[in-house]
Amino acid sequence: MRTDYEIELCKLFGKNLVRVRRDRLWSQERLALESGLARSYVGDVERGLRNISLVNICRFADALGVDVSELTAFRQVSDLQGANSEHSDKET
Amino acid sequence: MRTDYEIELCKLFGKNLVRVRRDRLWSQERLALESGLARSYVGDVERGLRNISLVNICRFADALGVDVSELTAFRQVSDLQGANSEHSDKET
Numbered sequence: 001m002r003t004d005y006e007i008e009l010c011k012l013f014g015k016n017l018v019r020v021r022r023d024r025l026w027s028q029e030r031l032a033l034e035s036g037l038a039r040s041y042v043g044d045v046e047r048g049l050r051n052i053s054l055v056n057i058c059r060f061a062d063a064l065g066v067d068v069s070e071l072t073a074f075r076q077v078s079d080l081q082g083a084n085s086e087h088s089d090k091e092t
Numbered sequence: 093m094r095t096d097y098e099i100e101l102c103k104l105f106g107k108n109l110v111r112v113r114r115d116r117l118w119s120q121e122r123l124a125l126e127s128g129l130a131r132s133y134v135g136d137v138e139r140g141l142r143n144i145s146l147v148n149i150c151r152f153a154d155a156l157g158v159d160v161s162e163l164t165a166f167r168q169v170s171d172l173q174g175a176n177s178e179h180s181d182k183e184t
Contacts, residue, residue: 005147005150006147009146009147009150010146010147013146051145051146051147052145052146053143053144053145053146054101054102054105054143054144054145054146054149054164055097055098055101055102055143057146057164058097058101067165067167068164068165068166068167069161069162069164069165070161071164072146072149072160072161072163072164073159073160073161074160075159075160
């Protein structure tokens with residue numbers, strides 16, 4: 001089961017991905033095509049349902065033509081301190 | 093099997109993590125303790141052997157007291173274009 005910390009992070013990442021994609025006026029289909037990832041996967045990530053891996057973060061960044069750090073600039077360090085007490089699935 | 097693209101990205105991320113950790117004069121043991129992740133896992137990530145997930149990137153960032161985007165600021169968009177032609181394990 002996912003902790004609040006994990007759910008919140010995945011949602012924040014997804015929202016930021018939506019923002020960057022829409023800045024380019026791209027559809028999810030276009031992002032899927034350009035990144036080589038499935039359209040359903042793009043949708044899941046944007047809704048915060050997936051704990052995306054580094055490599056796929058980079059695939060999205062490359063497709064969108066942005067630095068990886070732009071896709072991960074979705075919060076400040078202090079934003080989630082309250083939700084940072086519980087951890088699970090630590091090695092994934 | 094991991095592609096050159098994946099291997100390179102994981103290595104770059106690992107090197108950058110080492111840099112940030114050493115800036116704080118922390119050992120791998122200290123980072124493991126502060127992040128709640130295993131020492132062996134920290135070592136694997138730093139050697140580029142793991143395709144780390146978003147949630148664990150955030151755990152390291154929180155432990156180190158840096159923004160997630162600092163841990164992922166390990167390259168420029170154009171650095172890996174040559175290695176970006178092959179993809180596998182796309183949905184992980």
